[in-house]
Amino acid sequence: MRGLMRGLTWGNMVLLGQRGHLFPWAPVCLAIGIGGYFSLPIEPDAPVYAAFGVLGSICAAAALRWPGGWAALAWAVVLMATGFGLAGLRAHQAAAPVLDWRYYGAVEGRVVALDRSASDAMRVTLDQVVLERVAPARRPDRVRISLHGPPAALKPGQRIMTTGHLSPPQGPVEPGGFDFRRHAWFQGLGAVGYTRNPVLTVAPAQLGQDGLGIFALRMEASRRVRDILPGDVGGFAAAVTTGDRSGVGQEALRALRASNLAHLLAISGLHMGLLAGFVFAVLRMSLSLLPALALRIPVKKVAAVGALGAAAVYLALSGGNVATERAFIMVAVVLLAILVDRRAFSLRAVAMAALIVLCLRPEAVLGPGFQMSFAATTALIAFFGWLRDADLPRAPGWAKPVLGVLMSSAIAGLATAPVGAAHFNTLSHYGLIANLVSVPLMGVLVIPAAVGALCLAPFGLEALGLVPMGWGLAWILGVARFVSGLDGSQGYVAGPGAVVLPMIALGMLWLMLWQGRARLAGVLPVLAAFAIWSQAERPAILVADTGGLVGVMTNDGRALSKPRGAGFVARNWLENDGDGADQAGAAARWPGEEGKVRVMATGTAEIVHVIGKTGAAQVSTCSEKQMVISSVPLRLDGPCDVFDSKRLLRTGSLAITDKGIVTARQAAGRRLWNTRPTPKTRYAKVQ
Structure with a gap:
């Protein structure tokens, strides 16, 4: 006792x-x-x-x-x-109706968002949805459709109609993987799909409600930017100023990702901070040059209010997505700290911003944007706070800006590297160099030029700001293409287990937040997490939830049963394996000639992949040691285990290991976003 x-x-x-x-x-x-x-x-x-x-x-x-x-x-x-x-x-x-069957027919709705899919197709999000022969209570609040038909000039608020395919949001491409159904639930998306038919205008744009006027202003600003700055530079400029990434080509995106510069596309804390800092500095210096004002008003606080207003305008013009809201909250907390005479850059300010974000959007904690943003910010403030208090030799004045940029890029890169590797399975080996020669240009040229363009836009002189902005962005794109073209520029890592990132986060937070020597104990869970990550094992066999693709692990990497089709699934499997091959390269690992029935022997069973009705017509019997995967309903004579499209609709994707079969439904559990009735294929044909 x-x-x-x-x-x-x-x-x-x-x-x-x-x-x-x-x-x-x-x-x-x-x-x-x-x-x-x-x-x-x-x-x-x-x-x-x-x-x-x-x-x-x-x-x-x-x-x-x-x-x-x-x-x-x-x-x-x-x-x-x-x-x-x-x-x-x-x-x-966030609960809203979710389509629980495959639908083909007329789709009508109002344009509330425009972007591009991974296949570079224009993608439109509709609300006020009307589906043929579907009762209002069962209609999704929002649907997202990729447009593969004739080009359409869409405008915010415009009411359109087309004939297309819709289906429920897809579950994880493998058990325990990213759950798009959960993401769609919080986005309010009740169905996704595509159309190859023309898009017709039902009613002209109605912009007087639901903030669509701001959306229209954003799209008009994006169009004007791309008129002045054509090509990928214009698309990059539109992304930085309005959040519209539809003008950036896939080749440029790949180069930016491979060089670890893709974060410059997103309107994040960097852009918001640079803009607010530039406006704050300009206002403070300008007011200080007027003695009559400088001696009578708190210049610093007035500048903070002006910078906060500029940040709010930027938030509105950029679309106000989750990442931009998070960035605005962090900047607002810093500026409000100045107004109340508190230290602007402190762990308390970061904590307050995180609390606000988590209260508004709790689901953000699962996303890489939240994790990387706060990881970088917390690490930078903790490091420079330690540097300020440490008794270290002072650098000469001319060297401080250079050292500041070097240390900031290095600390932010180290803090976000595990998060980026865990979510995207890639490491940019030259990313630090690319950021060192690109990020400073955002602060000294790109953002100031963007502010100048915004101020000159009412007079029709925005080109005076956009052209210099284009010079800076062209340099960044050039750096991205050069770095991504270097040998070994990009590495690949396998996805970690579920406990790895939480262990790393808690260990690093203990190291940064705890006071005293006991903080060093935070190193232990971090080391343990990396040890667990290094021993991560990938499933021997993966099966897509449609039965359209099978992947078998071999000594050379995962072999895929098809060189084309189910590209999204294939790309995710290979990324999670830490495999840099493309789908065609991975399909070449599968033995035998390409066909509608693919067979591969494994240590536990012989995998037979039946592709389409043509493949199903070629198979009638099977043996006990075979596992048959089919993309269409299938009936076979024999004792084999069959996972056809009907069965996979109930189970979701499969992961097969020495310990048995794990289904996506088992791994995801029974939650709000995945407990709707099992989908049934129904077709509402247009008469």
Whole structure:
């Protein structure tokens, strides 16, 4: 008993010693609760939420009744319970009808978003959807359609109609993989599809509601930018200024990704920070040059208000997506700190921004944008805070800007590298060099020129700003193409297990946020996470949820059963394997000639992939040691295990290992976004 009391006293003193440094842990605890909600295999019901509410209330009452070191742990539990509840509330608020069958027929709706798909096709998102012979209660609120037919000049707010294919949002391409159904749930997308038919205008654009006027202004600004700056440079400029990436070609995108410069396309904290910083500096210097004003008003605070206004305009013009909202919140917290005479760049400011983002969009914690943004920002502030307090020799004045850029790029790159590798399975070996010669140009030329173009646009003189902006962006694209063309410019890594990123994040946060020598303990979970990652094993056999593709692991990498078709699935499988081959190269690993029936012997079974009705007509029997995968309904005589298209609709994609078969439905559990009825193919033909 005495030992227990001593332990409690020691723990209380340790936690009391952290007072004044505990607030940055608040979003960490909130995120743990949010992560707990999303990790559950079954959707929690009302008693579960009630239990968390009671637990949080008890802990809050205990913390208020007995303030002290241990009260910090009680508040941590309160925040975790709150995060769990916020995530559940957000998931239920996002609920909307989801198409639960394959549909072909007339599709009508209002244009609310325009972008491009991975296949470089124009993609339109519609709301106020009308589907032929579908009751209003069963219609999705939003659908997204890729346009593979004749070119269409679409405008925001325009009501259009076409004939196309729609289906429910696709599940994970492999068990435990990225769940597009969950992503679509929070985006409000109830169906996705494509059309090869012409698009007809039903009604002209209606811009007086739902913020479509801003959307129309963005698209008009994007068009004007691309008129002045043609090609990929114009598409890059439009992406930076309006968030419209539809003008950037696939070759340029690949080069930017391979050189680790793709983050410059997204309107992120870098762009928002550079814009706000430029406006803040210009306003402060301009006002300081007027003694009559400088002596009477707080110039610094006026400049902060002006910079905040400029950031808000940028937020509106860029479309206000999740990444841009996050960037604006972080910049707003910094500028508001200036207004209340607090240190602008501190871990408290980052923590406040993270809390706001997590409260507004709890699901953001699962995405690479949130993770990379806050990883880089937290690491930079923690590092430069340590550098400020450390007793190190001071660099000469001329060297400080150079060292600042070098250290900033290195620290941000190291902080975000594990997140990027985990989500995208790639490492840019020369990314640091590419960023060192590109990012400074964003601050000294591209963003100031963009601000100048915005100010001159009302007078029709925006070209005076856009042309210099184009020079800077052309340089960045040139760097991207040069770096991506170097031998070994890009490496590939296999996807990690589910525990790896949380272990790395918690270890690094402990290292940066905890005070005292005990912070070094944070290195241990990071090292353990990388050790687990290095031992990650990929499934021996993968099967697409349509039965349209099979991948078998060989000594040379994964062999794919088809060189074409199901490209999205193939690309994701190979990326998760850490394999740099394309689909055609991976298909060449499959033995035998290409055909409608592909056979490969493995250590446990012989895999037979039946492709289409032609392949099904060639197969009538099977043996016990065979596993037959078919993209169409199939009936065979024999004791084999058959996964045809009907069965795969129930199971989802498959991962087969020595331990057995894991289905996507088993891995994903039964959640709000995947518990709708099993899809049935129904066709509502246009009469």
